[in-house]
Amino acid sequence: MERLEDLLKAAEGRGAAPVELWDPPYCGDIGLSVSRDGRWHYQGSPIPRPALVKLFARVLRRDADGRFYLVTPAEKVDVAVADAPFLAVEMQGLGSGRGQTLLFRTNVDDVVRCGPDHPLRFAAADPTGGLKPYLHVRGRLEALVTRALVYDLVERAAEGSDGHLGLWSDGAFFPLPG
Structure with a gap:
């Protein structure tokens, strides 16, 4: 049962984008949210593509004000999170x-x-x-x-x-x- 340990070793060196280093302008709320059951939504509709959700998760950040944002070097948008992302x-x-x-x-x-x-x-x-x-x-x-x-x-x-x-x-x- 070394599955997770193997995945952890394989992931070393990869991971989330360096979002803490980026300071882009705030671009508003585009309707992204994460429900209590961990599902991501865009303007109220579930996002059905796991690859897209994983991409969004890699650029998710929570700032000191407690708010969640998707962050790229060029922009920052709100993500409403019901509990944990x-x-x-x-x-x-x-x-x-x-x-x-x-x-x-x-x-x-x-x-x-x-x-x-x-x-x-x-x-x-x-x-x-x-x-x-x-x-x-x-x-x-x-x-x-x-x-x-x-x-x-x-x-x-x-x-x-x-x-x-x-x-x-x-x-x-x-x-x-x-």
């Missing part, structure tokens, strides 16, 4: 306990090694009060971990140095709230 849809665990590493694949085929540079965080799910885990992907962009993977995360929970329950990955500990 990506979903973590596949997970692979390597090792166990403190030596564990968790790899995730997003719905746009980013492969992320959870750890100090790509932490997990947990937020309350309103109004249920349950927990929603998010994985840092890049820049200020996160992936919501899908419900199916939450069960896998719970199974991999272990005790931290302070006695709290949480998840170890790549040498970092991510405590579960509560």
Whole structure:
């Protein structure tokens, strides 16, 4: 089951465009959005081409003001994001306990090694009060971990140095709230 690890190695050196370095003029809202289920839309209609969605994902940026934009060297346009711009849809665990590493694949085929540079965080799910885990992907962009993977995360929970329950990955500990 080395599939995600192989994909991660193959992707080294590639990845998102250097959108953090670009400062193009703001060109407005053209009707792009990402729904809670991770689907991209243009003017209310789903974008059916996965390759186009992946292209858009490569030039997505979240600025310090909390807003999301598609950014090229020449222009910047709004993207309305209902929750997180990506979903973590596949997970692979390597090792166990403190030596564990968790790899995730997003719905746009980013492969992320959870750890100090790509932490997990947990937020309350309103109004249920349950927990929603998010994985840092890049820049200020996160992936919501899908419900199916939450069960896998719970199974991999272990005790931290302070006695709290949480998840170890790549040498970092991510405590579960509560």
